[in-house]
Amino acid sequence: MMKLNFFFLIIAVLGETMSAQVTGRWGDQGGGTFRNPVIAADYSDPDPLRVGDDYYLVASTFESYPGVTILHSKDLVNWTTIGAALTDLVAVDSAYSVKRMERYNGGAYAPTISYHRNKFYIYVNLYTDGFYMATADNPKGPWKSQFVKDKYGRPLRVTRWSDPCPFWDDDGKAYLVSSHPGREYWYSYIFQMSEDGTTLLDADSAHIDKKNFLYQYPDGGTVISPYHSSEGNRIFKRNGYYYLQHIEFTNKGLGEGTYVFRSRNLYGTLSDGTPGRPGQPGEYEIFAVEKVKSRDHLRIPGQGGYVDTPDGRWFWIGQFTRDYACGRPPHLLPVTWVNDWPVIGVDVKNREGQMAWQLPKPIMGFSASLPQGSDEFTEMKLHPQWMWNHVPDNKKWSLTERPGYLRLYASPTADGKGFFKAGNTINQRYMRSDSTSVIVKMEIKGMSNGQKAGLAHFNGGKSYAFIAVVKQGGEFRLEFEINGQSVVGEVFPCGQNCIYLRTSMGVEDKATFQYSWDRVTFYNLGGNYPIASANFRGDMIGLFTYNDLAESGFIDVDWFHYRVTNK
Structure with missing residues (x-):
């Protein structure tokens, strides 16, 4: 039948x-x-x-x-x-x-x-x-x-x-x-x-x-x-x-x-x-x-x-x-x-x-599920939906040092060559939909001078863009960077120790980065970024941090919310 x-x-x-x-x-x-x-x-x-x-x-x-x-x-x-x-x-x-x-x-x-x-x-x-x-x-x-x-x-x-x-x-x-x-x-x-x-x-x-x-x-x-x-x-x-x-x-x-x-x-x-x-x-x-x-x-x-x-x-x-x-x-x-x-x-x-x-559907009776998704970082073990860009240094990340948070430590990039040489970038695959968004809550009190940390799009080693927090001279500011070219954003308000970063995409394969101090009002930084595949890889959305001045500093990621509309 x-x-x-x-x-x-x-x-x-x-x-x-x-x-x-x-x-x-x-x-x-x-x-x-x-x-x-x-x-x-x-x-x-x-x-x-x-x-x-x-x-x-x-x-x-x-x-x-x-x-x-x-x-x-x-x-x-x-x-x-x-x-x-x-x-x-x-x-x-x-x-x-x-x-x-x-x-x-x-x-x-x-x-x-x-x-x-x-x-x-x-x-x-x-x-x-x-x-x-x-x-x-x-x-x-x-x-x-x-x-x-x-x-x-x-x-x-x-x-x-x-x-x-x-x-x-x-x-x-x-x-x-x-x-x-x-x-x-x-x-x-x-x-x-x-x-x-x-x-x-x-x-x-x-x-x-x-x-x-x-x-x-x-x-x-x-x-x-x-x-x-x-x-x-x-x-x-x-x-x-x-x-x-x-x-x-x-x-x-x-x-x-x-x-x-x-x-x-x-x-x-x-x-x-x-x-x-x-x-x-x-x-x-x-x-x-x-x-x-x-x-x-x-x-x-x-x-x-x-x-x-x-x-x-x-x-x-x-x-x-x-x-x-x-x-x-x-x-x-x-x-x-x-x-x-x-x-x-x-x-x-x-x-x-x-x-x-x-x-x-070939087989009826089973509810919808997705291979990528949100994470509150409440488990003691990393969910298998996550990948790392190359093999991570396991001494540079933790889910237990501060329970309920993903802690990422900063290190210098390999040969000082920028984002694609930044170790311990953790990511998920981009799901192309009518509406896709990722928002993260990131705490920055542990950052050191020279450190960058934020939310990125990237493919197989050819193109990338990110919105990041940069600590320089004891001051925090925002930055948008695309393939080595940067746009400087505003300086953090005094006493602001956390930030919400968001990327939003549609089926046109263009991403927009935004930030918020309170998760209510979001501000754009940089223009539309055309996300693309390269070197056999599709786009990935990830969290990163690096510091080319010293092996110093860390961020705590409270949560990562991944939303798609696929019907």
Whole structure:
């Protein structure tokens, strides 16, 4: 009965979904429908997983800490943040530390999450560092992470590999697909893997660390197909078929688009009808999910993953690249199987689906929730919705020194190079809506001369703006700064020891900073700031403090209120 109800709901709203455009409304709309994107925030390269009646989603985090955010849902629409997998990034490389902060446009790219024999697995390529994995008995953690090893037991500390996806076959044998982007030989490879998922059995780290080179079995896995610019790898099995999916970004291979390869044999079928094998792959049938002239002409969401429901329905969660400040948010669409090919979208004709902006929720009965939100800082542990810009110095922040407050200590920026080198900047993702606002209450009595502290917008290392309190010569004043250019604001009234800072945004992706002495009357400082994405990151909203004169001073943040209108 559930399948029939879902089908008729699609028909009922189809006229609206096909004509609707992207607006500031998203997620759960009430009344049993949702609107794409399901989350209007930078959860790029999404990969979903179902375990029983629970759904999980992981996304890229690049330079942010902890790495690889994990979300949970009961209906594929309403998601909450429950944790993150990578907490040892400084041990991987000191470039993630506050002393260096050198992983912009690097870090954790395109993770995947799997479940095998009562254990959760996350695989991710640390683009500048190598093949990495994490395991846990509970997706909330704790997670144990490590480098994947090559066939000689050496950690795969190799650069410029991306988009790994594991697969355990019915016989228990394990495999991993991944890509090596580059000027040439930008192909996807399939590796044999140990059953515990820790070792690639046909990979030699010295061999696959070479650049612009066609890797050879048994040291470089098996090239799936000689098509250029393969990323977004997915591998799974259904109805006796093995499916290998990837995206192409150039016209040197099959052309820009998303492609599914399938065969009754994992390594394809040889010309004599026998199965292909490692080092000698056969041919696959090929289906173009979508073929486009450029990424700007995508009809349906691209890089993402498939997920099914307990009653047998399938869905796709993928990202759109639309050059919005929210980055590349996840979108949810139904999947129709046509002759055992997955067709993403609605109004399926000739094995081609269409985009839909508003649809019935896949699973009814669950209330709206958001992955980002307000915080009163009353808990002893930081809520998992928070991230840090690179790995923080844990001696420089506290939730316990003054209960009910987040205390942030100031330090000099790395190499004295300004905001993007300021350690211990704590932030959440911007949710692009018709109306979005963040207001914080900040106490400044602990500030020292030379210290700046405030509320900021920033992306992946390219552009930023903030409203801040600056202490100079024993005097407090306000300042607005955008990409190194500052506007000086008014001096604090005598005896004023706290301030309310606010940023307000609309769907036009412009932010306005304001301040208030009493939370009643707010004053603008600086003009409209055009928030934007950069280096694969959407906009983030964060709290920061630094002091380039001395390692001195602190602020106390009483609360952080995050408000959105998404319907």
